[in-house]
Amino acid sequence: MRPIYFLSDVHFGSGNEEAAKQRRIRSFFQHVCKTGQALYIVGDYFDFWFEYRHAIPKSCLAGYHELLLLKDSGVDIHYLLGNHDQWALDLFERDLGATVYRSPTTIRLFGLQIHLHHGDGVSSLDRRYRLLKRLFHNPLSRTFYRWIHPDVGLPVGRRFSDHSKNKDLHFDKYRDDDSIDPWLQEQFACGIDVVVMGHHHLPIQKSFGNHQYINLGDWVRHASYLEVSEGLVELKFWQEEL
Numbered sequence: 001m002r003p004i005y006f007l008s009d010v011h012f013g014s015g016n017e018e019a020a021k022q023r024r025i026r027s028f029f030q031h032v033c034k035t036g037q038a039l040y041i042v043g044d045y046f047d048f049w050f051e052y053r054h055a056i057p058k059s060c061l062a063g064y065h066e067l068l069l070l071k072d073s074g075v076d077i078h079y080l081l082g083n084h085d086q087w088a089l090d091l092f093e094r095d096l097g098a099t100v101y102r103s104p105t106t107i108r109l110f111g112l113q114i115h116l117h118h119g120d121g122v123s124s125l126d127r128r129y130r131l132l133k134r135l136f137h138n139p140l141s142r143t144f145y146r147w148i149h150p151d152v153g154l155p156v157g158r159r160f161s162d163h164s165k166n167k168d169l170h171f172d173k174y175r176d177d178d179s180i181d182p183w184l185q186e187q188f189a190c191g192i193d194v195v196v197m198g199h200h201h202l203p204i205q206k207s208f209g210n211h212q213y214i215n216l217g218d219w220v221r222h223a224s225y226l227e228v229s230e231g232l233v234e235l236k237f238w239q240e241e242l
């Protein structure tokens with residue numbers, strides 16, 4: 001069986017070196033197509049994906065185009081929504097044939113129980129965010145926002161989710177954060193072999209006895225991804241093929 005790849009936090013559409021990001025992602029996706037069988041996106045592929053019934057944000061077109069090419073190359077796409085793309089309706093399923101996960105999920109691959117969680121709200125450093133999350137998930141506020149014209153609504157939404165260069169530094173707060181360890185131990189105690197998360201933008205592969213915690217990092221600064229195959233769970237960094 002060919003390897004399965006995982007990535008998260010590409011943040012397409014942030015306006016931050018978009019052309020370079022698209023080039024990197026395209027060359028990585030070609031590698032996935034040549035060598036692998038499926039790609040798992042563990043959230044925040046887009047910086048702000050808000051899907052209306054008849055419209056999607058222009059800022060996401062370049063990133064979406066790469067997903068279409070990947071799908072056409074025959075790779076299975078699995079998409080766990082993150083906090084920047086949680087407003088997806090049915091386009092990923094209908095148009096990309098993707099399997100979409102709207103909440104954390106556990107999959108079984110190569111004999112391993114792998115728990116996928118975008119990672120938002122897990123750390124104790126996310127306390128303020130948890131309040132916001134309730135607002136974002138509220139069906140009423142979603143419906144209300146959907147009725148605002150995109151030319152008015154999207155700039156406001158993007159300001160909230162804006163992933164500018166300066167904001168990258170804000171993720172350094174997670175560097176020595178071990179407040180997620182008790183949560184990880186709970187997952188391991190329930191039979192999970194590997195926890196795969198994104199959101200923190202810091203690539204990490206850490207062992208807890210026979211269990212592992214992987215943070216997928218991001219494609220803003222790191223171009224990091226996970227490769228899983230028979231007997232292999234390895235966090236890697238994509239080097240563009242020249």
Ligand SMILES: [Mn+2]
Pocket residue numbers: 009043044082083084118120198199200
């Ligand atoms: Mn995130």
